[in-house]
Amino acid sequence: MSTRDLFTFRNSHFRIGVGITAAILIVTAITGFIVLPFAQPWVQFANVWDAICSAAGVPQRAANVTAPEQTKRLSEVVLTSYTLSRPSQEAIGRGATLAQRCAICHGPTGISRADSPNLAGQYAAVIYKELHDFRSGARTNAVMSPFAVNLTDQEIADLSNYYAYLPRLPAYHPTPQLPKPNIVIYGAPIRGIAPCGACHGSLDNKTGSPWLEGQSEAYMKAQLQAFASGERRNDISQQMRNIARAMTPQEIEQAAAYYASQPPDVVKAVD
């Protein structure tokens, strides 16, 4: 009963087993790679080899269709979970010096007295991305854009590291803490809205999404409206526009009011 008696065409089981398997393979391969591709009248193949390559999934050179003209700039920032993850003390120090220009609006401790965003303790990747977007024009703001256009890559990284390093302080416009509205805890599953906290830090943080606790109510409302109307469009793959568009005006108000009333210490840190 050695394998020599088994693996030989004299053995009928071997003949049948291998024969049937090979036959099925060949028939299905011919069907899948030649017959079926040509059976699709809406696809044209130059020759049989072309059809086989297509059915095998060989990467095809993109056809000569030109991408639709982009009228507005989109964000070109690439973020990974490792973006700016290990800042040095010098980087933070340089950032502190640069940040003096920002203090008029964003406050000397990174807490704004105007309706600008609080930056103290914001995720580094967020500041990094927004500054890049302001610089490239993917996001525009009459006050902010002129500050950003002249920043170098190094300066943007240093500023991001500095603000991320600052402690999160309570905001200047304390209101009594509001209960969580449904849109914040559950989102709206049927409209494709995830709970805000799934990205914005209270449940989990998705790289590039800011935490929102204690930010100005007017600011957040304006941003949600800008996303919904398409006026702001630097969110990668329309992540935020899709959500804001599906929100009702009341939900936008509820969410903005709720987040503004929260202390920032419930936010999770990133490492």
Add this chain to the structure above:
Amino acid sequence: MLANRKLILAHFWLAFGVFGIALTLGAWQMFIRSPIGTWLSNPELYYRSLTAHGTVMGYVFPTLVAMGFGYAISESALEQRLVGVRWAWTGFWLIVAGSITAVIPIALGRASVLYTFYPPLIGNVFYYLGVVLVVVGSWIWVALMAINLRVWRKAHPGAPVPLAMFANVAGSYLWAWTAVGAALELLLQIIPVAAGLKATIDAGLARVFFSWTLHAIVYFWLMPTYIAYYTIVPRAIGGRVYSDSMARISFILFLVVAMPIGMHHTFADPMVGAGFKFIHSAFTALVALPTLLTVFTICASVEIAARLRGGRGMFGWMKALPWDNPMMLALAFSFVMLGFGGAGGLINMSYQLDASIHNTQWITGHFHLIFGGAIVIMYFAIAYDLWPHLTGRELIDIRLIRTQLWLWFIGMIITTFPWHWVGILGMPRRMAYFDFGDPAIAPQALSVAFSAIGGFILLASGIMFIVVLARGMRAPQTDAGPYRFAVAVHQATTVPVALNTHALWVALMIALTLTNYGYPILNLALGGGTSVPAVYVGAQ
């Protein structure tokens, strides 16, 4: 009595213990996202639970059952001392260690990536290392099964290998090879990213690797059930196996065609060519063959039992069957669920129909019916049948056993039929909550509520099962005699080499893997430019 009772009992108790926990999580999941429950304010808890439920039910529980049953088969079918008992314990402890290693990050919310891993989602590295340990532990079992068979062959040159062992070893080889896909995904792709050595991952390639494992693992889950159909049921109901060769051919077919069909899980994925999808779909159709052979052979074997008990007539013989015998009940329930599940499977395997149910609750309904229903009910039957031989005590709660099996069957139907239905209506799977207040899905609320009730029936049945086994540890002692397997109508005295060894079929299995997976894998692995940044979950 079996000699390695402790070893086998350890496997079974661990299996059923983790099963009990995962079952409770399952019932909770079903409840919490049904209109009866209140919404979770943190959906991450749902995914945490789902990861634990899937990891235990998919990897740990069935593997332990197959291993414990495999050791019992090796010892009793071969009538020889188990070789490598120390290694067997090593394998067991590796599984214990792996399960603990995996479950800690899951419980902490650091690995809510679901049991299919879902890259580019990346969880804590210890979760994946734990899964690897479980697989390595089971590979020790594979090696031991092969070695024990080899030792037996030396002592019995040319003799037919007992059917139970032949099938058992076939199952172990299938597992050894199919686990390689997920192992490659974990070791080459996911673990380096989870350990922080890389920050990008090719999710498409990972899905192809996982599909290598995902289909044949189903047949690995199924193996103990099929072995029980052929070698336990006919004996337990007083019949004979209709055909020994048919049984061997079924197991051989599983070995050859369960493997090269996994891409039916990637029908909706863009990175695999349509030609390969077609080949996999066609081979998937073939895998129905061994199941049809089995259903035929077992029905014939059952009919033999009925006629031996005096049953007559075209269908009248069915009345003569020992319906109060738990094994008979389990088999009947299992077949009914296999029938419905199989019919659903025909929809999943066809390229076009799959599109309408892809990633819907239909899929979860389907595999709970087949796996949780048809397969697991036979795991119960195996445990009941083996228990007296492991404990030296009789199982006295026969009524409780029958109730337990009935409840599992009824609970599974109540859970899975509406589950399929809402899937057809388009309800997506793997979602933590649904807004049944919205008119768009309000009509699905009732069905989901039924599923949730079914889930609690299943939980009750699961608790009864564990109670029966636990009470069986303290029942009065008896001598259960040697553990025997069913004999065939024509008990084989000589079997052709090809039906008595696995080499040819393992070779075909590997060859078909190369033809059906080789190009798609190389294309993605060598092509480059298809990796995306990893998304770390719970990495705070």
